[in-house]
Amino acid sequence: MSEKPQDWDRSRDEIVSGEYVLGVLSEEDRRRVEARIATDPKFAMQVRRWQTNLADFNDGYQDARPPQELYGRIEKRLFGEGESVQSGVWQSLWGSVAVWRTLTAAALVFAVGFAVADGIRLPWATSSAPLVAELTGMDSPISLVATYDFASGRLSVTPAALKQDQPKSLELWLIEDGKPPSSLGVLPEDGRGDILITADLRTAFSAGKTIAITVEPLGGAPDGKPTGPVIALGKTKLL
Amino acid sequence: MDDLGALLARVSLKDRDCFSRLYKASSPKLFSVLLRILRHRTEAEDALQEVFVKIWQRADRFRPEDGKPETWLTAIARNHAIDMLRARKPQASAIDEAYDLASDEIDPETAAVNSSEGDRIENCMRILESDKADAVKRAYVEGLSYQELAELYNIPLNTMRTWLRRSLLKLRECLGQ
Numbered sequence: 001m002s003e004k005p006q007d008w009d010r011s012r013d014e015i016v017s018g019e020y021v022l023g024v025l026s027e028e029d030r031r032r033v034e035a036r037i038a039t040d041p042k043f044a045m046q047v048r049r050w051q052t053n054l055a056d057f058n059d060g061y062q063d064a065r066p067p068q069e070l071y072g073r074i075e076k077r078l079f080g081e082g083e084s085v086q087s088g089v090w091q092s093l094w095g096s097v098a099v100w101r102t103l104t105a106a107a108l109v110f111a112v113g114f115a116v117a118d119g120i121r122l123p124w125a126t127s128s129a130p131l132v133a134e135l136t137g138m139d140s141p142i143s144l145v146a147t148y149d150f151a152s153g154r155l156s157v158t159p160a161a162l163k164q165d166q167p168k169s170l171e172l173w174l175i176e177d178g179k180p181p182s183s184l185g186v187l188p189e190d191g192r193g194d195i196l197i198t199a200d201l202r203t204a205f206s207a208g209k210t211i212a213i214t215v216e217p218l219g220g221a222p223d224g225k226p227t228g229p230v231i232a233l234g235k236t237k238l239l
Numbered sequence: 240m241d242d243l244g245a246l247l248a249r250v251s252l253k254d255r256d257c258f259s260r261l262y263k264a265s266s267p268k269l270f271s272v273l274l275r276i277l278r279h280r281t282e283a284e285d286a287l288q289e290v291f292v293k294i295w296q297r298a299d300r301f302r303p304e305d306g307k308p309e310t311w312l313t314a315i316a317r318n319h320a321i322d323m324l325r326a327r328k329p330q331a332s333a334i335d336e337a338y339d340l341a342s343d344e345i346d347p348e349t350a351a352v353n354s355s356e357g358d359r360i361e362n363c364m365r366i367l368e369s370d371k372a373d374a375v376k377r378a379y380v381e382g383l384s385y386q387e388l389a390e391l392y393n394i395p396l397n398t399m400r401t402w403l404r405r406s407l408l409k410l411r412e413c414l415g416q
Contacts, residue, residue, distance in 0.1 A: 011408060014407065014408065014411045015404045015407050015408060016334055018407035018410070018411070019334075019403070019404070019407065021314075021379075022375065022378045022379050022403070022407075023317060023318075023321040023378060023379065023382045023383075023384075024378050024383070024384055024385050024388070024403060025325075025330075025333070025334065026325060026329065026330035026331060026332050026333065026384075027322065027325035027326050027329065027330070028332045029332050029333060029334045030321075030322065030325060032334065033334070048305050048306060051306060051310055051314055052306045052307075052310060053360050053410070053414050054360060054379055055306075055307070055309070055310040055313070056359065056360050056361060057360070057376055057379045057380055058268075058272075058309070058310070058313050060275075060376070060380040061268060061271040061272050061275055061313075061380070062271055063267035063268055063271055064267055064270045064271040064274055065266075065267050065270070066266050066267070066270040066284060066287055067284060070266075070284060070287060070288065071259065071262050071266075073288055074262070074287075074288050074291045074292065075255075075259075077288065077292060078292060078295055079255065
């Protein structure tokens with residue numbers, strides 16, 4: 001089922017997005033609205049705005065304690081038998097172990113949040129949709145989410161490195177065929193923050209490029225070339 | 240009280256301890272949402288499991304700039320419960336029909352509010368007639384369909400649709416664009 005933007009005028013969009021958030025629509029209509037949310041950032045924003053506006057109604061829900069054993073059932077479903085985690089263990093792991101050292105090879109999926117096929121933009125693609133990458137380490141509890149905003153040239157990576165034995169930096173690289181890796185910058189030490197992509201590299205952000213993260217001496221690779229182990233690597237691709 | 244946003248960020252890294260803390264902090268509210276909408280305890284318990292499986296899988300989609308973590312979590316629970324009800328009791332599709340609202344005039348009071356920055360929902364609800372405001376809130380809190388609302392207020396289905404649609408437009412004007 002396809003929805004053409006011109007079929008929906010503005011006040012109608014406001015109503016439909018509001019009806020969706022209220023919850024009054026039929027199942028079929030809900031699926032259609034969700035399909036639109038996934039492809040139309042402006043409409044998605046209208047839905048989020050209703051969600052925020054109507055969130056005060058959530059005060060109408062008083063707390064109700066679920067049965068004690070319910071969490072165990074959720075854990076079992078997600079993590080299988082006998083893997084119940086004792087509270088605190090993971091917390092201390094996070095605080096003390098140099099988790100990054102345990103990362104070996106990693107897979108990187110670079111999902112383009114809108115359709116760009118061979119440089120042809122589909123009509124509904126807008127530059128406001130960010131490029132999103134999920135960086136997942138193999139056999140590792142860690143992953144990163146990188147978001148590249150085309151408009152501002154800002155690359156956000158959340159969350160990232162934790163404490164290490166020796167202070168190190170994580171450096172992000174863009175690798176194009178036949179060229180030496182270009183440094184995109186060093187991830188902030190607390191693992192939360194943005195990297196501003198320099199103007200000359202912004203044009204290189206497209207599908208089919210390789211992005212890698214390496215462990216480097218504090219402050220980044222001294223000669224502008226990667227020296228440390230690659231902890232995450234992958235090719236950008238189209239959704 | 241744990242910071243739900245920080246917990247969600249950790250959960251997106253598949254941190255199970257933080258998932259457990261997130262459950263402790265948010266499950267009473269989400270369970271309440273499910274009980275209220277599904278009106279059935281066993282179903283609400285099953286649904287709570289599904290909701291937390293979704294939260295585990297989708298935590299990386301939460302963006303702090305899009306709103307509060309509480310709102311995001313509550314939306315997952317509400318959507319899940321409403322989807323369950325709609326799947327069980329099919330309703331007529333209505334978003335293709337003509338939305339005959341173009342002639343709906345905005346009264347001067349609403350227009351005046353509209354020119355300002357926008358107001359909170361609590362104040363904007365006062366613009367609506369009390370039974371319409373009540374229908375809007377019950378639709379949201381109890382997850383009622385148009386059909387159920389029409390029966391509850393003893394008015395034709397199409398009248399109920401018009402009630403809510405006009406109410407939504409008035410609220411949007413009041414809340415700000």
